[in-house]
Structure formats: structure tokens, C-alpha cells
Amino acid sequence: MNYAKTALLLAALTAIFVALGAAIGGQAGLIIAFFIALVMNVVSLWKSDSIVLRMFNAQEVSEATAPELYRIVRDLAQNAGLPMPRVYIMNNPQPNAFATGRSPSHAAVCASTGLLEALDRDEIAGVLAHELAHIKNRDTLTMAVAATIGGAVSMVAQWMQFGMLFGGGRSGDRGGLGVFGTLAAIILAPMAAGMVQMAISRSREYQADRLGAMICGKPLWLASALRKIDVAARRIPNEEAEAIPAAAHMFIINPLNGHGVDNLFSTHPNVENRIAALEALAREMGATGTGPSGHSGGSGQVWIGGQNYTKPPNPWG
Template sequence: MNYVRTGLLLAGLTALFGAVGMMIGGQQGMIIALLFAAAMNVFAYWNSDAMLLRMRGARQVDERTAPELVAMVRDLSRNAEIPMPKVYIIENPQPNAFATGRNPENAAVAATTGLLKLLDRNEIAGVMAHELAHVKNRDTLTMTITATIAGAISALANFAMFAGMFGGNRSENNNPLGGIGMILIAILAPMGAMIVQMAISRTREYDADRIGAEICGHPMWLASALAKLDKGVHAIPNMEAERNPATAHMYIANPLSGKGVDNLFSTHPNMANRIARLQAMANGGGQPREMTSQPQPSKKGPWGAGAPTRQAPASPRRTRNRPWN
């Protein structure tokens, strides 16, 4: 259902772009704006992952520097049937994580030191599975397409504002509402595009929660992690994210000021709603599969030594081994 909703929202965003473009500049103006926005977002698509990781001061880790975390991501990637992504750690006290990369073959997952200190191994596995679900779903591509169309609408809106203020009677030739109508379009069109863009982001989070629970095999691992993250992100500010709020939708938890409900301007679903869905999944509303992959020889798996078993995991509060030490 979320895939259908995403498709409908993308169609609506495209229709909004077409209507605004035709009203302001006709077919030629619409095509020019789309090409300009597409060029900007193509560059972002190929370079945004490296730019984002560099902006956040992320450092790549491997089997030597973070053996258990890397082994965990490898095991989960195998279960998700996607290539092993690069693994990064960010020195930031706010507990959070995100995935980036233009496709599963060029992906990366990153976790903050705050998340690694706050969560136990099972909860970290739930979070990493959620991020791998974003990679598996190619959500980066979906949000790039969304950003392309939204960027084109913003470009048209800027033109509309200029035309409405300085175009005089010429604006009335293309827009029956005249100069005032152009100014209204300049204000309302980007707002509508932003609402649709955030709605698409929320649907992708719900899907990543569901598929992430299937990847790790235990919905309550992710549910428990989300409950802790909800408190952690409110208690500890993320100044880097505050300075660059455009990337907030990439995190598993909103790094900016939290929202009490699923309102139109929220990039993330309400945490209580996400946790409730995972609890329903754990209680039979969609059964996740168990972990089936085997750990590497002489490597300690993310849930302890030896192969994962099909029995219930040990209580997370009894096992506090850290995969980043």
C-alpha cells in the first residue's frame, strides 16, 4: 500500500509541476525549469553521498577498527540479499543513523557514537536493518526524483515571484489571475511541493521499518531502538543537522525538533505510530523471517559467538557488548 501511495504522491507532484509551469511560462518555460532542476539533482545524485558523509565528519570503519559492527552489517546485508555497504561512524552525541548512496552497489550506512552508546546489540541490529531496507528499496533514488520535481517547482515559483512583481501587464497574458495570482503561486506552489515531498519521505520510513524488521528477524528490536531514539534526539541537539536541515529526512529519527503527530510538515512519521506498527507485526500482523546466514569463520556474529539460533534472543539488558570498541 505504501508503494501505491508513493506512486500517487509522485504523480500528484508531477501534476502540480505541470500546472504551475503551464500557467507561468507555458510549455517552453516548464521544460527549461525542469532541465535546470534535473541538472542540479543529477549532480547531487552522483555526489550527495560523499558530500553528506564529509559534512558529518564520518569516518569509515572496517573489521579492524569496528569488527562487530561491520560483521553485523555484513550478516544483515546477506540476509537482505544486497551487497555489503560501506560502514561509517560519526562523532556526534545525538543517537541517530542514516543510509546514503545512489544504489545498493554504491551504498553506505552511518551511525553516530551517541547511538552506539545508547543502544544494545539487538537494537543496533534493528537500526542497521532499517537503514539497509532503505538501500534495498532504493529510497535514495525515489527521494532524488522527488527533489528534482520539487526543485523545478521552486524554480518556477521564483520566476513567478519576479514576474508578479515586475512583469506588469505581461503576466496577465499568461496568468488570468494577474500579478497577484503570480505572487500567490510563488508562495503556495513550493509549499504544496514540500508537503508532498515530506509525505513521500514518511511513507518510505514506514516501509523501511517493516522490511528492516524482516531483515533482522525481530520487529521488537527495532521498536525498542525507536523508543530510545525518540527520547535521545529530544534530549541531545544535533547542531550539524540544524545547520543543514535539508538532510533531516535521511535519518532514522528526526534530528531536528520533534513532532507530536504526523502533520503535513513532518519528514518522519510519529514514533508512537511506528512502534505500534512494529508491535503489531511482532504479535502476528506480518511474520518476519528468521536470520539464516552463517557468520564468517573465526568471526564473532552480532548476536554472540557461533551461528544465530532460532530461539528467542537473550534479554538486551543482559548483553551490552559494544560492536564499535
């Protein structure tokens, strides 16, 4: 059912882009936009990881340059039964993270410097487990393709707006739509594309929260992290994400300083709803402060994969 829903949502994004092409150039514009959409889908399929990482100027790290971060990802990946993903850090003060890649064997996880500075190791593990859950569920490809096409829809709508400002808008120039049709396309197309992206994000964040909690064994680690980073994200801007709003749904927390109730125009589920679900899962799992294998995960320690990590000098790189 999830794969069928994803296919329908991506088809809707492609249809919106093609409709914009028809609005710009009639039948010829429709055909051109259709082939452009096909190319974007193929490029996103094979290069989504590098495209997104380049968008946010992320730098790859290794066990030598960021030992603790790398080891936490490695052990979580082993817990999840995943190949070791590439590990990246983006230099951004807003605490946030995302995962990308067309498949588990071509995946990457990225954490911001703000996240590594704001959270303790338990909470970082919870966040990274959530991102690995997206990889295991194969959400990363869907979300990256949606970001690529959604961004293209917004770009074309902006181009149409500038065209109207500088003398466009004749019905012959807009495939018969005229000024009012063009205005409708400018307003409704980005809104429709955004709504499709939101539907992808909201349904999958709850699933990734649950699976991520099971990967690290401690739902309350992620619940605590969500509380902290939600507050920080509201007051610390993410300039790169503001410049690429179509990619906002990829992050664990809305990077656009959104406010939260679950509604049609929310890029992410309400954080309090997510925390409540994680707390309920913790009660189901009998999580009362003890980590996997009965070990207590105290401050400054992470218990993952049977190993207890304490902070070495410069652990994050």
C-alpha cells in the same frame, strides 16, 4: 504499485520546480527550469550517495577503525541478501541514522555518534536493519532525488522572496504572474514540495520497519530504539539537518524536532504508531525476548548471523 507511486511523486516535484521557473521567467524560465530539473534528476541518480553524505560531513569507517559497527552491518547485509554497503559515521550528538545510494551495489549506511552512544547493541542492530531495508526496497534513490529537487524548490522560492524585497515583483519580470502570483509561488511551492516528500517518507517508513525487523529477527530491538531516539531527537538539535530541511525525510527519526501524529504535514509517521506495528509483528513472530536461533539477546550483546558479539575496546571507531 510502489514504483508507480514513486514515479508520480518525483514527477510532481519536477513539475513544481518547472512551475517556479515559469513564475520567474515565463516561457523561457519554464524551459530553463525543465532542463535544470532533468540535470538534477540525472545527477541525483548517479551521485545521490556522495551528495547526501557530503551534506552531513559523514566519514567512512572500516572494520579496522570501527570493528563492531562494521561487523554488525556486514552480518545484517548477509541476512538481507545485500552486498556489503559502505559504512559511515557522522559526528552529531542527535541519535539518528540514514541510508543512501542509487542501488544496493552503490549503497551506504550512516549512523550518528549520538546514536552509537545512546543505544545498546541490540537497538543499534535494529536501526541498521531498518536502513538496510530501505536499501533492499530501493527507497534510497527515491528519497535522495526527492531531497535534491525539494531543496532546489525551496532555494528558488527563497530567491524569489529576496527578489521581491529588493524591487522585483513586476508582472513582466514574473512571466505575467504579478505580485500576488509570485507571493503564491513563494508560499505554496515549498509547501507542495514538502508534502510530496512527506508522502514518500511516511509510506516507506512502515515498510522499512517491518522488513528491518525481519532482517534482524527481532522487531522489539527497533521498537526500543525508536522510543529512545525519538525522545532524544526532540531535545538535541541537528544543526546540519536544520540547514537542509528538504533532507529530513531520509532519517529514521525526524531530525527537525517534529511532534508526531500522522498528518499531512508530518515528515515521519508517529513513532508510537510505528512501535505499535512492531509490537504486533513481534507477537506474530512469537518474539518474547529470544533472538534468532533461540538465543537470548541480553544487554551488551547482539545475536546476528549466528555470531554473538560483545563490546571490544572502542568498538565504534
